Amino acid sequence: MPAIRTARARAREELTREIKQEARRQLASVGAQQLSLRAVARELGMASSALYRYFPSRDELLTALIIDAYNELGDAADHALAGTEQAAPRDRWCALWTATRDWARANPHEFALVFGTPVPGYAAPRTTVEPAARLPLALIGVVRDAPLRPTPPGPPPQGALPGQLTALAAAFAPGLPPHVVARGVSAWVQLIGLIGFELHGHLVGSIDPADDFFTWTAAQTADTLGL
Amino acid sequence: MPAIRTARARAREELTREIKQEARRQLASVGAQQLSLRAVARELGMASSALYRYFPSRDELLTALIIDAYNELGDAADHALAGTEQAAPRDRWCALWTATRDWARANPHEFALVFGTPVPGYAAPRTTVEPAARLPLALIGVVRDAPLRPTPPGPPPQGALPGQLTALAAAFAPGLPPHVVARGVSAWVQLIGLIGFELHGHLVGSIDPADDFFTWTAAQTADTLGL
DNA sequence: TCTTTTCGAGAGCACTGCTCTCGTTTCGAC
C-alpha cells in the first residue's frame, strides 16, 4: 500500500508539507501568536477553508510545528555529539549546551513555541514527548557514559524526591547516583532557563551579552556533575 | 494640586482602576493571550471604544498589568523577608524561594505574563524595570548581608564576564566576590526557570510533583553561595 | 459505469483591536 500511492494521496502529502513549510516561515517571522491560518492559505493561493482539510485546527498545525521544532533541536544536539565523538565528556557536555543555545538564537520563535508559555487550554499530545525527550536524553547520555569525579554530596533529597530520582535514573541512566540525577535536572532547568532569559530580554542591562556567562554556566554545571 | 481633585479626575482615576481590576480578573481566568478589551468593556457596561480614553492600546493595558504583577511579587518577597527577620540567612533565602513559587502557583498567568514569552514587537518600557528588580534585589540583599562560608572557586569567568560581574556587584552588592555574583545570577535563573518548567508542564512525568525538588534546589543554591 | 469519498471555494458567523465621528458633559479662564 505505501509503495504505490494514488495521485490524490501524493498530492495530499505534498500539500500538507507545503502548508507546514509556509506556516514555519510565518512562525519564524512573526511568532506563534501572530501565526494566521488565513495568511498561510493566502500565501499558498488557496481558500482558508481548504486548509481545514489538512489540519483540523490552528492548534493542530502548531502541534505539527512543535514536533518539527523539537526534532530540529534534537538534530542539532545529535550533530553536536557526532562532531565531538572523541572529545572528553566535559567538552561534549559543553558542546551540547552551545548547540542548544545556537539553535535557540537562530530560531527564537521555535524555542518560545516549545519552551515558552503554552497556549491556554492546550495540552501537548503524546506524540510530542518522544521528540521532546531527544535533547535531555542526549545530555543524560553524556553524563551516563562518562567517568564521574566524586563530588561533595550536597543537600540530601527529602520527601518524594529520592523516589522520583531513582525512578528517573532507572528509566534513563541506570546506576547514576540520585544526587547526580538531581543535579542533572538542575542543569537542564538552567540550560533552558538561561536561554529563555537571554532571548526574552531578562538579562538586558545586567549580563549582556550573555555569551561568556553561558559558557561559564555550562562549565559550572559540568563541575557539579563531576564531568 | 493632588490634594483637591476635580470630579472628573477622580472619576478617571476610579475608572482606570476598575478597568485594570477587571482586566486582572480576566487575565487570571483566561490568560494574557485571550484577554479581550471588548470583554473588559462589556463586563464594565461600557462601549469598547470608551476604553481607549484610558488605555491607548491593549499593550498599554498589559503593561499596567505587568507592573502590577511585578509589584505583587515584590510584595510577596518583602512579606517573606519581614516574616523571617530573625532567621538565619539560609532560611531567609529559602523563604524567598518558597514565597516566589507560592505566588507563581497562585497566579500562573501573571507569572507567565512577566517571565513567559513576551508579546512579539513588545518592548518593556522603562517603568517596568524598577518593580521588576524588587525580587532579585531582595535575593541579593540576603546574600549581601550574610556571612558567607568560603566555597570552592569553580570555573573562572572569562571574556567579558568578569567585567559584567564586578559592575553588577558594584551596583547592587559592593564587596561581593565576582564568583558569588555569578552563582547568584545562576540561582536567579534556576528559580524562575524551575517555576516556569513546573507551571508549563515540562516536569510532568519526571519530577512531579515538584515540591521537594524545589526545596532541594533552594538548598543547593544556598550551599553554592555559601549561605 | 456508477456510487462513494475527497476536495476546493465561497459565504457566513461571531469574534477581535482599533479608528472616527458625533453629541454631551465638565473644566477653567475671563
Add this chain to the structure above:
DNA sequence: GTCGAAACGAGAGCAGTGCTCTCGAAAAGA
C-alpha cells in the same frame, strides 16, 4: 455667570481572525 476648549461615552465601521456549512467538481473504488 458665560463661553470656548478639552474630555468623555456611544455607535458605526474597518480590517482582520478561527472556524463552519454548503455546494459543485474531481478522483477512487466497486
